[in-house]
Amino acid sequence: MSDLMQEMADKALALNIPMSVQLDLTYRCNERCVHCYLDHDDHGEMTTAEIKRLLDELAEAGVFILTLSGGEIFVRKDFFEIVEYARFHLTFCVKLKTNAILIREREAARIRDLGVESIQVSIYSHRPEVHDGVTLVPGSLNRSLAAIRFLKSQGLKVIIANVLMTRNLADYPGVRALAAELGVECTLDPTVTPMMDGNRSILQLGADHAALRRVLHDSSLIGNVDAFCAIPTEADESTLDSRPCSAGHSSCYVSPYGDVFPCVQFPLPTGNIRKQRFIDIWRHSERMNEVRSIRLKDLTTCTQCTHVANCTRCPGLAFMEGNMRGPSSQDCEKSFARTGVPSANMLLKKRAGANLVQIQVLPGLAAATTVRVAPQA
Amino acid sequence: MSKLYVARNPRVAARCLDGEMMLMSGHDSTLFTLNKTATILWQSADGMTPLDEIVARRICPEFEVEPEIALQDAEALARALAGHEIMQVSEQPIPLPAHTGVQR
Numbered sequence: 439m440s441d442l443m444q445e446m447a448d449k450a451l452a453l454n455i456p457m458s459v460q461l462d463l464t465y466r467c468n469e470r471c472v473h474c475y476l477d478h479d480d481h482g483e484m485t486t487a488e489i490k491r492l493l494d495e496l497a498e499a500g501v502f503i504l505t506l507s508g509g510e511i512f513v514r515k516d517f518f519e520i521v522e523y524a525r526f527h528l529t530f531c532v533k534l535k536t537n538a539i540l541i542r543e544r545e546a547a548r549i550r551d552l553g554v555e556s557i558q559v560s561i562y563s564h565r566p567e568v569h570d571g572v573t574l575v576p577g578s579l580n581r582s583l584a585a586i587r588f589l590k591s592q593g594l595k596v597i598i599a600n601v602l603m604t605r606n607l608a609d610y611p612g613v614r615a616l617a618a619e620l621g622v623e624c625t626l627d628p629t630v631t632p633m634m635d636g637n638r639s640i641l642q643l644g645a646d647h648a649a650l651r652r653v654l655h656d657s658s659l660i661g662n663v664d665a666f667c668a669i670p671t672e673a674d675e676s677t678l679d680s681r682p683c684s685a686g687h688s689s690c691y692v693s694p695y696g697d698v699f700p701c702v703q704f705p706l707p708t709g710n711i712r713k714q715r716f717i718d719i720w721r722h723s724e725r726m727n728e729v730r731s732i733r734l735k736d737l738t739t740c741t742q743c744t745h746v747a748n749c750t751r752c753p754g755l756a757f758m759e760g761n762m763r764g765p766s767s768q769d770c771e772k773s774f775a776r777t778g779v780p781s782a783n784m785l786l787k788k789r790a791g792a793n794l795v796q797i798q799v800l801p802g803l804a805a806a807t808t809v810r811v812a813p814q815a
Numbered sequence: 816m817s818k819l820y821v822a823r824n825p826r827v828a829a830r831c832l833d834g835e836m837m838l839m840s841g842h843d844s845t846l847f848t849l850n851k852t853a854t855i856l857w858q859s860a861d862g863m864t865p866l867d868e869i870v871a872r873r874i875c876p877e878f879e880v881e882p883e884i885a886l887q888d889a890e891a892l893a894r895a896l897a898g899h900e901i902m903q904v905s906e907q908p909i910p911l912p913a914h915t916g917v918q919r
Contacts, residue, residue: 530828553825553826
């Protein structure tokens with residue numbers, strides 16, 4: 439973030455203005471990515487009129503950056519009508535997240551004419567068999583790459599988003615080389631998000647410790663490895679007084695059904711714009727205000743952790759593990775892979791595991807397996 | 816002296832934050848902020864109202880400044896913003912697209 443953007447974000451924070459909002463226009467999608475956290479059925483998406491009314495309310499609340507995502511945004515027939523309203527009528531800075539497979543020359547030109555700031559396109563590998571194996575749509579890599587070329591030819595800013603999983607981890611250098619060849623930015627993210635209904639089975643697709651360690655020690659990605667992977671220093675008081683992230687503070691998320699959450703990765707319902715005005719949810723929702731009240735010093739386990747000042751801890755992932763003030767195990771893994779120092783959460787779990795007593799099954803007790811006994815306090 | 820007309824570039828993203836206008840260029844994503852005088856100029860830049868009228872009606876009463884000096888400053892500012900492709904300046908009225916909305 440530029441200094442000026444940071445300054446404006448700080449000002450928005452002080453004034454309790456949501457600087458940026460992600461709005462998912464639909465959960466429907468024309469790909470079936472193996473790691474996707476969404477249910478793709480339509481359970482009652484907002485109509486065009488409802489979305490326009492919401493956009494009016496967001497502009498009134500002071501929202502500047504509007505990220506339109508999904509699902510796949512281009513499956514909505516009113517997509518361009520919505521973007522035109524957001525851009526020309528309400529002058530939002532509009533960013534798009536898409537798989538881009540429905541973008542051809544005509545759509546790219548329209549996106550340019552509408553003054554869209556950037557388009558983020560998901561690419562999982564430079565190899566069709568790997569990318570298409572993630573999206574489960576044959577030919578999807580070639581279509582997404584063709585779309586990126588159309589967008590670039592219109593002078594648009596394109597960002598490739600590369601989610602890293604076990605199955606595509608070896609390919610990120612190839613994706614980065616492809617991005618360089620296309621003249622676009624590339625971001626890598628080793629986070630697989632649990633499904634919104636709480637199902638965590640897709641987490642098994644994520645990179646394991648050794649792979650994560652390799653990525654986080656790759657100097658071509660992170661620059662100075664010694665500095666990036668240094669053993670963390672103790673957190674000072676001002677750090678402990680700081681906010682965990684921008685979710686609920688200067689940004690939030692609205693689902694296709696009008697539900698407002700602190701973040702797309704933080705499924706704590708705080709209100710619905712079909713029943714309340716957005717600004718009332720933003721300012722007065724008890725849950726939003728609870729999220730907003732949390733400082734690093736309030737975190738149950740993390741305050742005891744050596745990583746607290748440098749951790750990428752996601753409050754939403756922590757919430758999905760059961761406690762918005764608790765640790766996010768996926769981020770514990772990242773801190774461990776980065777520095778080699780286990781987190782307080784990992785040490786606690788290890789200690790608990792070590793205290794478990796395993797009772798052997800007696801021969802002849804066919805029905806019995808093993809019994810785990812919780813440690814004595 | 817000929818009239819000068821100013822118009823907001825519709826490709827620019829804009830939002831007023833506590834009286835200060837934030838603008839993001841559609842050309843290169845550069846972020847700008849405008850002070851209160853420049854914000855008034857931006858909000859008034861409808862392409863049809865001459866710059867001297869904007870200065871006389873909106874800027875001078877607000878800041879108690881001499882009209883001639885204010886006009887010179889406003890013209891310099893408008894040309895600087897035009898240099899960043901976030902405003903258009905012309906000696907002819909500049910019709911904005913019909914769908915261009917209010918500046919919040």
